Amino acid sequence: MPSLGSDMEAGTLVEWLIKPGDIVKRGDIVAVVETQKGAIDVETFEAGVVEQILVPVGEKVPVGAVLALIRSEGEAAAAPPPAPVPVPERPQPQAPIVTPGRARISPAARKHAGELGVDLAGLTGTGPGGAVTLDDVERAAQSAKLKPPTAAERHAAMRQAIGAAMARSKREIPHYYLGTTIDMSRAMAWLQTENERRPITERLLHAVLLLKAVALAVRQVPELNGFWINGESRPSQDVHVGMGISLRGGGLVAPALHQADSRSLDELMAGLRDLVQRARTGSLRSSELSDATLTITHLGEQGVDTVYGIIYPPRVALVGFGRVLERPWSVNGKIESRPLLQATLAADHRASNGHRGGLFLTALDRLLQEPEKL
Amino acid sequence: MTAAQLKATVLKLLGTIAPDVELDSVNPEVPFRDQFDFDSMDFLNFAIALHKAFKVDIPEADYPRLATLNGCVGYLQEGLAGRS
Numbered sequence: 234m235p236s237l238g239s240d241m242e243a244g245t246l247v248e249w250l251i252k253p254g255d256i257v258k259r260g261d262i263v264a265v266v267e268t269q270k271g272a273i274d275v276e277t278f279e280a281g282v283v284e285q286i287l288v289p290v291g292e293k294v295p296v297g298a299v300l301a302l303i304r305s306e307g308e309a310a311a312a313p314p315p316a317p318v319p320v321p322e323r324p325q326p327q328a329p330i331v332t333p334g335r336a337r338i339s340p341a342a343r344k345h346a347g348e349l350g351v352d353l354a355g356l357t358g359t360g361p362g363g364a365v366t367l368d369d370v371e372r373a374a375q376s377a378k379l380k381p382p383t384a385a386e387r388h389a390a391m392r393q394a395i396g397a398a399m400a401r402s403k404r405e406i407p408h409y410y411l412g413t414t415i416d417m418s419r420a421m422a423w424l425q426t427e428n429e430r431r432p433i434t435e436r437l438l439h440a441v442l443l444l445k446a447v448a449l450a451v452r453q454v455p456e457l458n459g460f461w462i463n464g465e466s467r468p469s470q471d472v473h474v475g476m477g478i479s480l481r482g483g484g485l486v487a488p489a490l491h492q493a494d495s496r497s498l499d500e501l502m503a504g505l506r507d508l509v510q511r512a513r514t515g516s517l518r519s520s521e522l523s524d525a526t527l528t529i530t531h532l533g534e535q536g537v538d539t540v541y542g543i544i545y546p547p548r549v550a551l552v553g554f555g556r557v558l559e560r561p562w563s564v565n566g567k568i569e570s571r572p573l574l575q576a577t578l579a580a581d582h583r584a585s586n587g588h589r590g591g592l593f594l595t596a597l598d599r600l601l602q603e604p605e606k607l
Numbered sequence: 608m609t610a611a612q613l614k615a616t617v618l619k620l621l622g623t624i625a626p627d628v629e630l631d632s633v634n635p636e637v638p639f640r641d642q643f644d645f646d647s648m649d650f651l652n653f654a655i656a657l658h659k660a661f662k663v664d665i666p667e668a669d670y671p672r673l674a675t676l677n678g679c680v681g682y683l684q685e686g687l688a689g690r691s
Binding site: 425428429433434436438440479505506509510513514534 | 626644646647648649651652654655658664665666667
């Protein structure tokens with residue numbers, strides 16, 4: 234069970250897309266798990282032949298649990314070859330013989346029902362004389378588990394997940410905050426000219442310019458890009474930018490756009506469009522949710538001028554953008570109206586110093602002054 | 608296409624972009640973004656959906672006219688009339 238964020242403790246397997254004997258390659262989607270952040274497609278990081286499925290559908294297992302065994306090419310089959318996982322067969326319910334009076338239930342079944350929180354009143358017994366057996370209790374517990382959570386339950390679980398991660402962040406990460414105002418007139422003018430000559434399906438949003446500029450700027454200050462794990466900074470070679478995306482109904486996810494520093498604006502736009510769409514329909518991939526090396530939160534859409542972010546652990550930095558707004562700006566001794574943007578950096582002081590954070594914001598500003606080079 | 612038909616089609620497209628919006632309760636005079644969570648990516652996807660469904664060109668300068676349901680209907684009526 235992959236960790237899809239520092240706030241995730243367990244996941245429920247809802248669907249297997251592979252079976253023993255199937256050949257899989259790295260990156261294939263092998264299963265779907267239900268988490269506090271919705272249904273996520275799980276990819277495999279191993280290539281080979283599926284040898285055994287270890288976790289049945291409907292089971293909730295902790296992060297780190299082995300879900301299935303994949304034998305890589307050339308690797309000898311584990312001896313003795315494992316018996317195929319028996320699919321629990323639903324016993325054919327025989328017509329229950331209804332005995333008038335009190336429902337019959339074995340003491341063991343009653344005890345087990347109490348442990349699992351199964352309501353005995355709704356149970357149909359398949360045992361002798363319609364008695365409720367241990368199996369009946371197990372089955373009822375399983376089907377209750379398989380019931381999809383309601384919107385309210387999902388919302389509560391999501392709030393709890395966000396709360397846990399943010400509390401941990403505030404408790405453990407010594408944040409420092411920096412902010413700067415960026416003149417966006419060149420970037421916005423370039424974007425307007427560019428979009429005028431593009432068909433609607435290929436137009437860009439200014440968020441994509443910000444995304445690319447962040448990805449390039451962080452290459453110059455690599456200690457902001459990566460993780461803080463086990464008391465040490467682990468900068469990442471790859472720049473995977475996590476984009477905070479709000480879900481209607483209150484959720485929040487930060488799936489990653491991979492290798493954002495080496496992709497073109499068009500590729501990033503297509504990637505962002507795809508991510509937003511999949512985030513909202515609940516079909517994000519496990520790697521996208523777990524491997525962002527830096528996060529961007531962009532609250533300008535909501536009319537916010539400035540956002541001071543909370544770092545999403547174990548990452549070490551979060552870049553915040555407000556809205557682009559026409560405001561007075563001093564240019565060559567004269568006041569002019571310019572589209573301005575407040576950019577902020579929340580960074581982990583264990584991994585970087587304010588001086589380096591300042592260099593990052595300066596680089597970001599410089600990159601946005603030459604949008605044609607992004 | 609009548610205004611009512613245009614309106615119905617526009618609402619249907621809106622539903623594909625923002626699946627959780629109750630389409631019956633959309634106020635035709637109030638900008639979408641003031642009624643529900645509708646960010647610039649949603650708006651762009653919505654404009655693309657209109658473009659594909661009605662085969663009309665929508666320059667970026669016209670975006671403000673698509674902010675409300677009635678605005679969309681009026682804009683599409685003009686665009687479709689200009690073509691015939």
